[in-house]
Amino acid sequence: MSQPKYLTGNKADIEEFLSRFDVFLFDCDGVLWSGDHLFPKVPETIEMLRSKGKQLVFVTNNSTKSRADYKKKFDKLGVPASVNEVFGSSYSAAVYIARILKLPAPKNKVFVLGESGIEQELDAEGVPYIGGTDPAFRRDMEPDDFTNLANGSALDPDVGIVLSGLDFHVNYLKMATAFQYLQRGAVFLATNTDSTLPMAHSLFPGAGSVGAGLVKAMGREAVALGKPSQAMMDAVEGKFQFDRSRTCMVGDRLNTDIQFGIEGKLGGTLAVLTGVSKKEEFLSEGAPTVPMAYVDALGDLVD
Amino acid sequence: MSQPKYLTGNKADIEEFLSRFDVFLFDCDGVLWSGDHLFPKVPETIEMLRSKGKQLVFVTNNSTKSRADYKKKFDKLGVPASVNEVFGSSYSAAVYIARILKLPAPKNKVFVLGESGIEQELDAEGVPYIGGTDPAFRRDMEPDDFTNLANGSALDPDVGIVLSGLDFHVNYLKMATAFQYLQRGAVFLATNTDSTLPMAHSLFPGAGSVGAGLVKAMGREAVALGKPSQAMMDAVEGKFQFDRSRTCMVGDRLNTDIQFGIEGKLGGTLAVLTGVSKKEEFLSEGAPTVPMAYVDALGDLVD
Numbered sequence: 015m016s017q018p019k020y021l022t023g024n025k026a027d028i029e030e031f032l033s034r035f036d037v038f039l040f041d042c043d044g045v046l047w048s049g050d051h052l053f054p055k056v057p058e059t060i061e062m063l064r065s066k067g068k069q070l071v072f073v074t075n076n077s078t079k080s081r082a083d084y085k086k087k088f089d090k091l092g093v094p095a096s097v098n099e100v101f102g103s104s105y106s107a108a109v110y111i112a113r114i115l116k117l118p119a120p121k122n123k124v125f126v127l128g129e130s131g132i133e134q135e136l137d138a139e140g141v142p143y144i145g146g147t148d149p150a151f152r153r154d155m156e157p158d159d160f161t162n163l164a165n166g167s168a169l170d171p172d173v174g175i176v177l178s179g180l181d182f183h184v185n186y187l188k189m190a191t192a193f194q195y196l197q198r199g200a201v202f203l204a205t206n207t208d209s210t211l212p213m214a215h216s217l218f219p220g221a222g223s224v225g226a227g228l229v230k231a232m233g234r235e236a237v238a239l240g241k242p243s244q245a246m247m248d249a250v251e252g253k254f255q256f257d258r259s260r261t262c263m264v265g266d267r268l269n270t271d272i273q274f275g276i277e278g279k280l281g282g283t284l285a286v287l288t289g290v291s292k293k294e295e296f297l298s299e300g301a302p303t304v305p306m307a308y309v310d311a312l313g314d315l316v317d
Numbered sequence: 318m319s320q321p322k323y324l325t326g327n328k329a330d331i332e333e334f335l336s337r338f339d340v341f342l343f344d345c346d347g348v349l350w351s352g353d354h355l356f357p358k359v360p361e362t363i364e365m366l367r368s369k370g371k372q373l374v375f376v377t378n379n380s381t382k383s384r385a386d387y388k389k390k391f392d393k394l395g396v397p398a399s400v401n402e403v404f405g406s407s408y409s410a411a412v413y414i415a416r417i418l419k420l421p422a423p424k425n426k427v428f429v430l431g432e433s434g435i436e437q438e439l440d441a442e443g444v445p446y447i448g449g450t451d452p453a454f455r456r457d458m459e460p461d462d463f464t465n466l467a468n469g470s471a472l473d474p475d476v477g478i479v480l481s482g483l484d485f486h487v488n489y490l491k492m493a494t495a496f497q498y499l500q501r502g503a504v505f506l507a508t509n510t511d512s513t514l515p516m517a518h519s520l521f522p523g524a525g526s527v528g529a530g531l532v533k534a535m536g537r538e539a540v541a542l543g544k545p546s547q548a549m550m551d552a553v554e555g556k557f558q559f560d561r562s563r564t565c566m567v568g569d570r571l572n573t574d575i576q577f578g579i580e581g582k583l584g585g586t587l588a589v590l591t592g593v594s595k596k597e598e599f600l601s602e603g604a605p606t607v608p609m610a611y612v613d614a615l616g617d618l619v620d
Contacts, residue, residue: 160516
């Protein structure tokens with residue numbers, strides 16, 4: 015595999031690279047910002063790309079936020095973006111369920127293991143659901159629950175899908191309920207399978223870890239709707255109708271962002287070094303995932 | 318591999334088989350009983366073995382019950398047994414921590430993800446612990462928790478071990494706290510890693526599923542103290558000092574019980590068909606785990 019091109023400080027190479035693409039898919043955390051800290055010259059870079067007529071899509075695996083929630087974060091940090099440019103894994107899941115999976119009603123109800131971001135996106139796509147933030151599920155498992163889940167009397171016969179995301183209110187009752195639906199044949203989906211969530215300069219359990227109990231109990235993985243799953247790329251393409259050969263994925267994680275672009279056969283991938291992956295990981299001999307180009311920081315694309 | 322001997326109805330073969338062993342390790346659920354249903358002639362079989370001078374050990378992966386809790390179940394179902402003959406995965410973990418791992422105090426404190434059975438056994442072995450059934454951990458994760466866990470101010474500096482078992486009160490706060498201790502180098506132990514818990518004629522998430530989030534977040538497995546882990550066999554042997562060549566494991570699950578006996582190089586293994594595994598699984602060509610002998614039910618060992 016050829017060595018990735020280092021673009022920082024090389025204006026001609028940057029111009030040539032940007033000219034190859036009409037569409038840029040951006041990861042957010044680790045690229046635009048880290049938590050609530052905006053990286054230098056990010057708004058200027060976004061404006062520069064817009065001034066060149068590029069289409070921008072912000073692709074994030076965070077499932078706790080809806081697109082509207084995410085828009086608020088862009089506004090707060092001063093990054094110009096519209097709700098329609100945001101594509102989160104919750105939205106991806108809702109689009110997948112409503113437009114691709116299309117289970118016949120009424121057996122298309124979703125049992126949600128996750129927060130309100132998922133619920134908002136399911137609402138937006140008109141998908142019926144239970145679980146989620148419903149307070150009825152935020153309680154201890156009682157002895158009768160074992161019986162009523164086992165005999166089905168505590169289950170909704172219309173649930174045909176279990177959707178697992180990042181749930182800060184995960185508990186045994188929800189896990190047991192979701193597991194019962196899965197044992198009865200429900201389709202097993204996950205917004206994303208990130209093992210960790212970067213917060214407060216440390217790592218916390220991510221959506222993949224919250225959902226790992228169901229994966230272990232079932233003995234098989236969910237269909238994931240976040241990066242690097244190509245189900246997400248299909249959903250993005252379904253909405254934006256772009257030419258993959260003229261599209262570039264920009265991200266900080268080799269095994270999610272860059273892999274996502276490579277597997278999606280995009281025209282290019284650009285790694286930034288402000289996040290998780292280090293350049294040694296893709297510059298070393300036999301590196302499994304190598305971007306087409308890289309910069310130290312996204313702001314290096316402008317003077 | 319030679320075919321297992323079918324002992325049901327063959328008195329001479331039964332006599333010969335029993336004569337080879339001084340010690341019998343018994344799995345409980347699926348062998349002695351199923352839930353609260355005692356299998357026929359189990360008390361008579363136990364008495365017959367005792368009358369022949371055999372030593373009996375009841376080895377169970379259930380981590381929610383202490384040995385004392387388990388003794389109550391034996392009493393209730395009318396199976397003669399003493400507390401000292403019961404060896405559960407919680408006790409196994411406590412013995413492993415106190416007598417084999419032996420971290421120097423005060424850095425030997427355990428963060429428990431589990432129920433009171435684990436706490437009772439840690440108490441019995443004099444192992445300090447936090448977490449477990451402490452109501453302080455039975456609450457929602459709050460924004461400050463991310464900060465205080467990340468900077469360590471919410472952590473006990475003496476915790477050197479995370480012990481994960483079946484926790485019916487699992488939540489994000491406990492998972493995040495355990496994950497922080499693990500990231501800081503705590504030893505990662507699990508009472509057992511059974512993916513499912515048979516209850517009410519159905520399956521529910523087991524200890525392995527409750528702990529799967531930590532495994533996913535860490536990217537590595539815990540050291541398991543239940544069957545088929547040989548750490549449990551070492552703990553059983555450490556307590557009972559038996560001759561492995563004169564010991565037989567009796568169980569219903571090939572991939573836990575029978576595997577446990579084979580890997581432990583015991584003199585024999587006996588499968589019973591009243592539980593999970595079917596005889597087709599070990600009688601077929603190329604079966605991965607084959608017992609030395611089998612009976613339809615444990616009670617077949619007596620007339």
